[in-house]
Amino acid sequence: MSAYAGRQVVGIDLHRRRSVIVRTTVSGEVLESVQILNDVERLTSVMERAGEDPEVVLEATYGWYWAVDALQAAGAHVHLAHPLGVKAFEYRRVKNDVRDATDLADLLRMGRLPEAWISPPATRELRELVRHRAKLVGLRSHCKAEIHAVLAKCGIQVLMSDLFSVAGNQLLDRFPLSGPYAARVQSLRRLIEDLEEEIDLFERLTRGRLVADPGYTALQQLPGIGPILAAVFLAEVGDITRFHTAAQLACWTGLTPKHHESDTHVHRGRITKQGSRLVRWAAVESVKRLGPTTVVGAYKARVADRRGKNVGTVAAARKQTEFVFYALRDHHVRALHPRSARRWVDRGAHHRARHENPSIGRSRVVQVMTPVQVHGEVDASD
Numbered sequence: 001m002s003a004y005a006g007r008q009v010v011g012i013d014l015h016r017r018r019s020v021i022v023r024t025t026v027s028g029e030v031l032e033s034v035q036i037l038n039d040v041e042r043l044t045s046v047m048e049r050a051g052e053d054p055e056v057v058l059e060a061t062y063g064w065y066w067a068v069d070a071l072q073a074a075g076a077h078v079h080l081a082h083p084l085g086v087k088a089f090e091y092r093r094v095k096n097d098v099r100d101a102t103d104l105a106d107l108l109r110m111g112r113l114p115e116a117w118i119s120p121p122a123t124r125e126l127r128e129l130v131r132h133r134a135k136l137v138g139l140r141s142h143c144k145a146e147i148h149a150v151l152a153k154c155g156i157q158v159l160m161s162d163l164f165s166v167a168g169n170q171l172l173d174r175f176p177l178s179g180p181y182a183a184r185v186q187s188l189r190r191l192i193e194d195l196e197e198e199i200d201l202f203e204r205l206t207r208g209r210l211v212a213d214p215g216y217t218a219l220q221q222l223p224g225i226g227p228i229l230a231a232v233f234l235a236e237v238g239d240i241t242r243f244h245t246a247a248q249l250a251c252w253t254g255l256t257p258k259h260h261e262s263d264t265h266v267h268r269g270r271i272t273k274q275g276s277r278l279v280r281w282a283a284v285e286s287v288k289r290l291g292p293t294t295v296v297g298a299y300k301a302r303v304a305d306r307r308g309k310n311v312g313t314v315a316a317a318r319k320q321t322e323f324v325f326y327a328l329r330d331h332h333v334r335a336l337h338p339r340s341a342r343r344w345v346d347r348g349a350h351h352r353a354r355h356e357n358p359s360i361g362r363s364r365v366v367q368v369m370t371p372v373q374v375h376g377e378v379d380a381s382d
Contacts, residue, residue, distance in 0.1 A: 004031055008050045010076070011105030012058040013097045014038075014067055020097040021046050023054075024105045033098050040070045047074045057081055057108040060116045068118055078118065081107070084274065085114020123238045126209060130235040133202040134278055140195040143188045147172075150181055150188075164192070206231045215240070218327040222336070223294045224286035224320065232282040233324050240329050246322035253279045255318040271314060283317035283324075295336060296320050 006025060013020040019038055023031040023046075032049065036042040047054065056076040058067060060083055071078045081104055089100055107113040119127070144164060151158060156175055162168055169189075177185060210216040210231060219230035243249045250256055254275035260267045273280070290297035296316050304312025326333045 005051070007052075008054045009105045009109045010047070010050050010054050010056040011101035011103070011108070012056065012067070013101040013104070014058050014061055014064060015097075016062055019043075019067075020101045022098060022101040022105055023050055024102070024109070026109055028106060028109065030102065033101075035097070038067075040066065043067065043070050044074050047071065047076060050076070053077060055079065055108055057104045057113060059083060059086060059104065065124060069121070079108055079113060080116040080118050082114040082116040117238065117242055119238050123235065126206070126231075126235040129202055129206045129209070130231050131278065133199055133206065134232075136195055136199045136202065140192055140199065143192050143195070147185055147188050150177075150185055151175070154178075154181055203228070210234060214331045215328045218331040218333075219324060222286070222320065222323055222327060222333065223296065224288075224290050225324075229282045229286050232278055234328070236276045236279045236282075237324070237328060240325065243325065246325035249325045250318050250321045252276075253283065253321055255280060255283065255314065255321060279321075280317070283321050284313060287313060287316040287320050290316070296323070 004025060008031065009024050009026060011022045011024070015038070017038055018035055020033065020035050021043075022033045025031060032046075034046060036046060047056075050056075052075070054076050056071050057079040058064060058071075059081045064080070068078050068080065086104070086107070089095060089103060092099070104113070148158065148163070154175075154177060160168055160171070163172065172185065172189070175185075207227060213234065216230050216234055219225050219233055220227065225233070237249065240249075243252065247256075251272075252275050254273040255271055258267075258269040258272050260269070287296055287300055290300060292298045292301045296319050299319050300312045300316035302312075303315040307315075323333050323335065326335075
């Protein structure tokens with residue numbers, strides 16, 4: 001069977017040190033099953049026996065970058081299996097690496113493979129910068145929380161909102177702490193200083209890559225989105241053309257509700273939270289401080305009046321994600337043009353007026369002259 005001349009379908013069960021490769025025909029007949037140590041040369045040598053233009057599938061698991069790059073360099077058509085889509089493998093009676101690789105190949109040849117997007121190297125490099133900065137910020141926040149915990153142990157009340165401002169650092173210098181507690185606080189403060197230097201470094205590296213990107217500029221025209229959040233959206237979303245509509249992008253970010261339907265029973269639950277956690281964080285952060293004079297802020301206030309503050313914030317984050325789609329696709333958002341923005345804001349003001357005064361009917365027109373914030377500026381013209 002090693003002399004098979006037809007097109008082959010290859011399934012790879014990738015692990016950290018070793019991987020199992022199964023070569024099959026287009027009808028599902030197994031040609032070869034081999035285990036290799038993870039190495040580009042060994043992987044390439046096995047793929048040489050797969051003929052021309054083989055279809056190869058592997059799961060989006062730990063460290064898949066090198067394998068995909070090596071397979072594409074060898075001329076293979078690579079497919080990336082989504083981990084959530086192949087989760088049913090865990091419930092088989094017999095589960096091993098050969099079965100996993102064979103099942104991946106079977107799903108691919110039958111056209112039933114749940115695929116994940118293979119981001120190009122440039123997008124992966126940008127994601128490394130953005131994600132590492134996010135990790136550094138998390139470490140800095142952890143160090144600050146530890147300092148607050150040490151002060152709480154010593155019974156010291158902190159009455160200022162920012163303990164790590166100039167005045168806060170001066171206050172920390174004056175706190176009467178005993179030896180071990182003082183040493184720990186000083187150590188944490190030194191770590192915070194080092195982390196801030198690294199955070200600034202990665203911010204500069206990210207901006208240097210994106211300064212000429214039109215999508216990066218367009219994203220910063222959305223109220224609530226600055227250079228940091230724009231970089232997060234651009235890196236995590238990647239190629240916007242893989243989404244046909246704004247609703248698909250919102251679904252990919254995990255900001256849409258679950259939908260379970262059977263016969264005549266339909267249940268819509270909380271948001272799925274499937275997708276990039278960093279994108280969801282960026283979307284929520286971008287709308288938290290938006291007031292009712294912005295398009296998204298007016299939408300948030302209208303939903304919050306009916307469903308509560310948290311639901312309003314999540315709904316506004318979903319709306320912001322839709323605007324992100326148009327900013328990346330068209331490099332502008334027509335809904336933020338003055339006339340469109342005024343219609344959104346006046347609709348929100350009319351709803352709030354009806355909520356506060358139920359005697360106002362739906363047919364009555366409430367004229368509310370509200371300045372509209374467009375592109376970060378206040379436009380009070382007609």
